[in-house]
Amino acid sequence: xxxxxxxxxxxxPPRSPSGEGRLPGRxxxxxxxxxxxxxxxxxxxxxxxxGEPGVGKTALLDAAATRATALGMRVLRAAGVQSExxxxxxxxxxLLYPVRHDVDRxxxxxxxxxxxxxxxxxxxxxxxxxxxxxxxLLELTTAERGLLMITDDVAxxxxxxxxxxxxxxxxxxxxPIVFLAASRTGTEDLFRRSGLPERKVESLDxxxxxxxxxxxxxxxxxxxxxxxxxxxxxNPLALRELPAALTDRQLSGQDPLPDRLPLSRRLAATCAGLxxxxxxxxxxxxxxxxxxxxxxxxxxxIAARGSADIDDLVPAERAxxxxxxxxxxxxxxCHPLIGxxxxxxxxxSDRRAAHEALAAALADDPERRAWHLAExxxxxxxxxxxxxxEAALTAWRRGGAVPxxxxxxxxxxxxxxxxxxASTAVTAxxxxxxxxxxxxxxxxxxxxxxxxxxxxxxLDQVNRLLADxxxxxxxxxxxxxxxxxxxxxHDDGDVxxxxxxxARALDDVTGKATKxxxxxxxxxxxxxxxxxxxxxxxxxxxxxTAMARFPPEAVTPFRLCYDAYVDPTRKxxxxxxxxxxxxxxxxxxxxxxxxxxxxxxxxxxDALADHRCLLVRMTERERxxxxxxxxxxALLLLCQDSYVHGQWDEAExxxxxxxxxxxxxxxxxxxxxxxxxxxxxxxxxxxxxxxRSRSEExxxxxxxxxxxxxxxxxxxxxxxxxxxxGDYEEALAQAARIGPxxxxxxxxxxxxMVLDFVExxxxxxxxxxxxxxxxxxxxxxxxxxxxxxxxxxxxAAAVAADDAQAAGLFEAALALPDASRWPWDFARIRFxxxxxxxxxxxxxxxxxxxxxALETFDLIGAAMMAQRxxxxxxxxxxxxxxxxxxxxxxxxxxxxxxxxxxATGLSNKQIGERLFLSHRTVGSHLYRVYPKLGITSRAALRxxxxxxxxxxxxxxxxxxxxxxxxxxx
Numbered sequence: 001x002x003x004x005x006x007x008x009x010x011x012x013p014p015r016s017p018s019g020e021g022r023l024p025g026r027x028x029x030x031x032x033x034x035x036x037x038x039x040x041x042x043x044x045x046x047x048x049x050x051g052e053p054g055v056g057k058t059a060l061l062d063a064a065a066t067r068a069t070a071l072g073m074r075v076l077r078a079a080g081v082q083s084e085x086x087x088x089x090x091x092x093x094x095l096l097y098p099v100r101h102d103v104d105r106x107x108x109x110x111x112x113x114x115x116x117x118x119x120x121x122x123x124x125x126x127x128x129x130x131x132x133x134x135x136x137l138l139e140l141t142t143a144e145r146g147l148l149m150i151t152d153d154v155a156x157x158x159x160x161x162x163x164x165x166x167x168x169x170x171x172x173x174x175x176p177i178v179f180l181a182a183s184r185t186g187t188e189d190l191f192r193r194s195g196l197p198e199r200k201v202e203s204l205d206x207x208x209x210x211x212x213x214x215x216x217x218x219x220x221x222x223x224x225x226x227x228x229x230x231x232x233x234x235n236p237l238a239l240r241e242l243p244a245a246l247t248d249r250q251l252s253g254q255d256p257l258p259d260r261l262p263l264s265r266r267l268a269a270t271c272a273g274l275x276x277x278x279x280x281x282x283x284x285x286x287x288x289x290x291x292x293x294x295x296x297x298x299x300x301x302i303a304a305r306g307s308a309d310i311d312d313l314v315p316a317e318r319a320x321x322x323x324x325x326x327x328x329x330x331x332x333x334c335h336p337l338i339g340x341x342x343x344x345x346x347x348x349s350d351r352r353a354a355h356e357a358l359a360a361a362l363a364d365d366p367e368r369r370a371w372h373l374a375e376x377x378x379x380x381x382x383x384x385x386x387x388x389x390e391a392a393l394t395a396w397r398r399g400g401a402v403p404x405x406x407x408x409x410x411x412x413x414x415x416x417x418x419x420x421x422a423s424t425a426v427t428a429x430x431x432x433x434x435x436x437x438x439x440x441x442x443x444x445x446x447x448x449x450x451x452x453x454x455x456x457x458x459l460d461q462v463n464r465l466l467a468d469x470x471x472x473x474x475x476x477x478x479x480x481x482x483x484x485x486x487x488x489x490h491d492d493g494d495v496x497x498x499x500x501x502x503a504r505a506l507d508d509v510t511g512k513a514t515k516x517x518x519x520x521x522x523x524x525x526x527x528x529x530x531x532x533x534x535x536x537x538x539x540x541x542x543x544x545t546a547m548a549r550f551p552p553e554a555v556t557p558f559r560l561c562y563d564a565y566v567d568p569t570r571k572x573x574x575x576x577x578x579x580x581x582x583x584x585x586x587x588x589x590x591x592x593x594x595x596x597x598x599x600x601x602x603x604x605x606d607a608l609a610d611h612r613c614l615l616v617r618m619t620e621r622e623r624x625x626x627x628x629x630x631x632x633x634a635l636l637l638l639c640q641d642s643y644v645h646g647q648w649d650e651a652e653x654x655x656x657x658x659x660x661x662x663x664x665x666x667x668x669x670x671x672x673x674x675x676x677x678x679x680x681x682x683x684x685x686x687x688x689x690x691x692r693s694r695s696e697e698x699x700x701x702x703x704x705x706x707x708x709x710x711x712x713x714x715x716x717x718x719x720x721x722x723x724x725x726g727d728y729e730e731a732l733a734q735a736a737r738i739g740p741x742x743x744x745x746x747x748x749x750x751x752x753m754v755l756d757f758v759e760x761x762x763x764x765x766x767x768x769x770x771x772x773x774x775x776x777x778x779x780x781x782x783x784x785x786x787x788x789x790x791x792x793x794x795x796a797a798a799v800a801a802d803d804a805q806a807a808g809l810f811e812a813a814l815a816l817p818d819a820s821r822w823p824w825d826f827a828r829i830r831f832x833x834x835x836x837x838x839x840x841x842x843x844x845x846x847x848x849x850x851x852x853a854l855e856t857f858d859l860i861g862a863a864m865m866a867q868r869x870x871x872x873x874x875x876x877x878x879x880x881x882x883x884x885x886x887x888x889x890x891x892x893x894x895x896x897x898x899x900x901x902x903a904t905g906l907s908n909k910q911i912g913e914r915l916f917l918s919h920r921t922v923g924s925h926l927y928r929v930y931p932k933l934g935i936t937s938r939a940a941l942r943x944x945x946x947x948x949x950x951x952x953x954x955x956x957x958x959x960x961x962x963x964x965x966x967x968x969x
Contacts (some may be wrong), residue, residue: 020586023059025208025213031198033064036178036949037071040146045172046179052335053238053270057182060201061150064180068148073178074141075148081158082273088124090116091161094270095151096134099141104676109733110136119298120398127160131167138168144177146563154183164249166807170198185320190829205233212236219894219915221253223624228502231261231336238337241267252917256458259427271341276322281308286322287354291332291375292337292368295358297325303357352376371428380437388435389445392428426452432463440510443469451522457628457665480522487671488529494705495534500528506546518879524550524558525659528597529669532565535708535747557581557597562602565747569781571606575605592618592630599637604748606786609821610643623661632658632670639677643684644788646734646823646860652681656928663924672701675927676713682931683720684824686864690931691721712738712749719756724864730758742772744782751782755825758796761831771801790820793862795829806836827856829867844887845875850876891932894944896923898931903941 023030029049036047049057065075078095099341104115110133124130127161141147151157151165169179181196196758206214209229213220216239220228232238241264249255263271274285285308288300295303298491299308313331323332333339336512343351355376361370374441377384420783429449436442446469453461466594480502502523523546531539543562547555557881560582563575599615601610608615608944615634622631635658642651655674662671679694700716716736722731735757739750755776761770773799777783783790794813801809810833813819820826834849850873857866873880894915908919908926926938933944 021064022055023063024211024614025204026060026063027199029060030063033060033180034067037064037067037073037148037194040176040178041071045175045177046169046181046196047183047570048198048200049180049201050185052185052203052235052272054066054235054267055203056236057199058152059236061152061180061182064148065150068146068178069619071146073146073148076908077149077150077152078157078161079151080153084154085157085158088160089130089158089164091128091151091157092117092164093161094148095161095165096137099137102137102140105140106133106136109133124160127163127167129956131164134164134168135171138172138175140175149177149179151179151181152926154181157383159709179310180946204236204239205234209234209236211237213243214240216240217916218253218897219724219917220251221921222660224251224253224257226624227261231340233336235335235337237270238267238335242880249564249918252912252921254918255460255667256456263337263341263344267337268341268344269956271338271371272345272677273346274319274338277319278315278321279311279312283342283346284308284332284354285310285313285348286316286332286339288358289322290333291338291344291351291354292358292362292372295331295361299358299361300331302361303354305357332933340928344565352378362462367394372433374428374431379437381435382437385432385435385437385441385445388428388432392425392448405852406635425449426456426458433468435730437777439470443471447471454522454625455627455666456486457627457661459488459666464891470706471579474802480526484522488667493838494621494707495530496706498526499530499534499539501543504528506542511587524555525593525597527767528558528561531562532950533673533709534705535712547592557594561597561601561604562958568604568751572605572781572784572786574941576607579605579607579611583614586614588617589621590614590618592627592634596633596637601811603637603640604785606788608637609645609961612638612641628661628665631668631676632662636662636670636674636677637673643677643681644822644824646856648684648861649680652678655681659924659927660921663672663921664918671924672698672707673710673713676717677709678927679714679717680720683724685861686724688864691717695721703743709748716749716756716810719753719760722860723756724868725760728760728763731756732766734762735760741769742767742776744773744777744780751785752792754782754789755792755796755799757829758800759828762799763916767800770796787816787818788825791816791819791822791825791829795825795832798829799832803836803840810836814927823856824862827860827865830856830874831865834869837871838872838876846876847873851878851880854880890908891948895925895929895932898922899929899941902926902938903945 014077018546019561032047038276040173045454051057056807061077065077076095076098078091080091096114100118103118104112106114109129109753112127113133113138116122116125117130138147149165153766157165165273165643172179180197198630203209203747206229209232210225210664213225213228213232217228218507220243228239228242242261243251245262245264247255250257275286276293278286281304283306288303291297292299300652301309305450310325311518313324317324320334321338322334325331345352352375359369359372359376362372366387370384370391372655373381373384375389413862426449429445429452433442433449436445448466450462450469450471484498499804503895506523524543525811527539527543528545531543538563538969539717543558547558548561552559557580560578562574563571563578568575579598579602583602585595586598595618597612598611599608602611615638618632619634619638622628635654639654639658641652642648642654655678659671659674659678662668675694676698676964679691679698682688683691695717697713700712702714705845716735719731719734722728722734734754736751739757740759741757743749744754754773758770758773761767761773774793777793777796783793791813794816796811798809798813808827814826814833816941824843831853837843837846837849850869854866857863857869863925872878897915898911901914902922906914911917912919912921929941933941933948935944937939
């Protein structure tokens with residue numbers, strides 16, 4: 001369904017839902033209506049529903065009409081119309097029109113009175129006569145069947161109709177008539193004074209609101225769904241209408257949501273009717289409060305400039321639109337959309353005047369004042385642009401969430417506390433560029449905005465911003481961004497091309513760089529990525545050259561990362577001390593660009609566990625509209641750290657979250673890195689087929705693009721899968737492709753694969769190759785890099801040792817400080833030790849080591865190695881079996897929907913069009929579905945889905961099937 005079709009559908013919502021399934025969260029109200037209908041003529045004659053606009057009163061009346069019709073009752077209904085309130089009996093005319101032909105059956109005076117009601121051009125009959133005539137007509141109408149009378153928007157009934165209906169309602173308690181009315185909270189009408197029982201219709205709770213939103217806008221990106229739920233605040237009309245005003249790309253998370261969500265025609269009309277009834281001073285105060293959500297009472301008074309005072313808010317309070325200002329605080333709207341509507345419906349001149357007034361009132365708050373001045377400006381103004389520029393840089397350098405005191409100016413930041421420093425800075429810099437009178441300043445500010453846009457997932461904005469800034473592909477700045485885009489977002493990009501572009505850009509940049517040069521910082525970060533994912537030395541040398549142009553304190557994270565990867569053995573102690581100091585000096589809300597390079601360095605030195613809380617805090621802060629380009633590698637680093645510490649469920653959750661973000665925002669580079677890590681995860685779990693298919697997919701992508709490290713991680717997955725199956729020839733072949741025999745590299749992932757190579761070499765009879773590899777690792781100083789590499793190297797030495805030395809080396813490896821912090825490596829060494837003890841006929845010792853290894857393998861989920869450990873343990877005479885695999889994780893509702901569509905033969909693109917998702921997001925979901933179903937191909941989906949119920953009853957996943965890995969269609 002297209003956006004326009006969805007809009008048309010939501011303009012006329014489906015009527016007459018007949019159960020709570022169609023009205024989520026309304027079970028209590030529907031039961032009350034059912035009880036009224038069931039007690040027809042037994043004294044329970046009516047009910048008045050009241051609540052805020054759009055809360056679902058009409059939907060409940062529709063449900064009542066459907067239920068009454070199903071019971072064989074007649075339904076009469078009318079809805080008040082504001083434009084007809086001065087026409088006597090207009091609402092009564094609407095209510096009784098379906099039974100007008102029965103009027104001639106009445107006595108003469110009653111007949112004549114009602115004919116005057118239906119002929120609105122004649123003078124109206126007296127209310128007492130009309131009232132008794134209506135009672136007589138209803139007696140005729142209900143002679144054969146019961147009646148449900150429904151009146152909606154009764155506040156807009158004309159006075160004569162309201163008086164007559166009120167008279168009738170007070171006299172139908174014993175008649176087969178049920179009366180239901182609905183009115184907006186905060187209105188006064190005759191029905192509210194009639195003594196009719198009342199029921200307030202509250203906003204939907206979280207579950208009900210989510211169900212309504214998912215029914216009208218399925219497949220929303222998680223961040224978009226959270227934003228819409230927050231903005232709608234449980235209002236069903238808003239839940240239906242807000243998605244209809246957004247584009248498909250915004251709904252899927254590919255484009256950022258505007259700071260102020262657009263109102264549909266229906267929402268705007270609803271709010272306009274409420275606001276039009278308020279006095280001008282009231283609307284003035286509400287506009288000021290809506291433009292600065294944190295303006296206190298004093299600020300509002302100053303900004304109002306004597307045209308309004310706080311007492312003028314009383315009409316809005318009575319109408320249920322605002323809450324009285326608390327002591328020392330500002331005005332609160334009863335619903336988030338009221339503030340949005342106040343701003344949207346105000347004329348542009350009024351908005352500008354309000355911003356100017358707020359800027360004058362905030363003279364002591366430069367940051368907030370800058371925002372308001374920018375919104376009030378009608379043309380270029382360097383002083384305003386400079387103030388906004390500084391506000392943007394302050395927000396970015398602060399690196400944390402926008403503080404409570406930052407306002408919500410129109411077009412920049414409208415009362416959305418989820419907005420982060422990074423995305424706020426982009427908006428501010430773009431506006432500063434627009435206000436810049438001089439081309440040079442304008443270009444600089446737009447370049448800065450483009451740089452931050454690459455970090456905030458607004459990748460489709462970068463080229464436009466650079467073009468507006470006058471940066472061509474031949475300028476240094478243009479080259480930097482071309483390299484970044486080529487590396488991060490192009491499926492056909494490669495590190496060589498990115499390296500060449502960065503080298504040209506650095507050659508064109510002369511002079512000493514400063515801490516605030518955005519394009520040069522871009523060179524450093526992109527050069528770091530190029531260096532991290534290729535084994536060639538040239539990018540690292542170029543990074544060293546680039547760092548020399550900065551003050552040393554400006555590039556500390558990059559320098560530590562350089563040392564951790566280029567010279568980790570000679571400088572290991574200095575690197576560790578430097579990392580500890582750098583992390584300690586970071587504020588709790590450290591900016592992403594400060595922390596992510598440190599994270600890469602810490603992973604390389606096996607030191608991230610001590611500092612991961614800072615990365616976790618940053619990802620939680622930035623994931624919704626913040627520095628997405630930094631969140632994804634942070635999730636990758638956290639995932640790797642979780643894997644090596646045995647927290648595999650957590651690792652896979654982090655990897656999948658990163659993969660979802662990468663596919664949604666178009667960071668194809670990070671998408672591939674995460675897929676490589678997930679390939680290793682499948683191998684560790686013992687799913688060799690899935691590990692190989694994922695590995696082959698990643699290798700075929702990385703190899704032609706010169707990404708040797710990515711290819712190395714993919715081959716490592718194949719190596720682990722082969723080890724799990726005991727296929728040491730294959731394991732040795734894959735390990736040798738990463739690092740040659742006898743020459744272990746300090747680079748990654750080679751530094752962590754010493755034990756993999758040595759064990760495979762020993763098991764295939766290449767003992768001398770294994771021992772040469774151990775000697776080379778020790779001479780290269782690999783154990784000095786970190787405790788995990790020290791454990792791995794010590795374990796490799798024990799595996800390669802002769803029988804006279806093996807026991808002592810195994811014991812020494814297992815006795816290393818904190819060795820158990822690395823449960824996978826620790827258990828592998830215990831397993832190898834147990835194998836050696838069994839081979840040397842020390843059965844008692846073998847049982848101890850093998851039992852411990854089995855327990856750890858079971859605990860972390862290493863199914864294949866657990867089976868091997870159980871088999872070895874049985875060979876020592878112990879009757880034991882590996883713990884059976886846990887029940888497979890169930891598919892989510894969206895995963896099941898996507899899988900079923902894919903099973904019918906639809907391509908990813910076709911599925912995305914049907915569910916309002918990008919084809920890459922669909923591919924990401926399928927990538928998660930396959931291991932849950934225990935399959936590796938699209939062709940196996942149908943059979944796996946059909947087998948799901950039986951598999952769930954048996955407590956296991958469907959059997960794996962053969963096939964090729966998924967393809968992005």
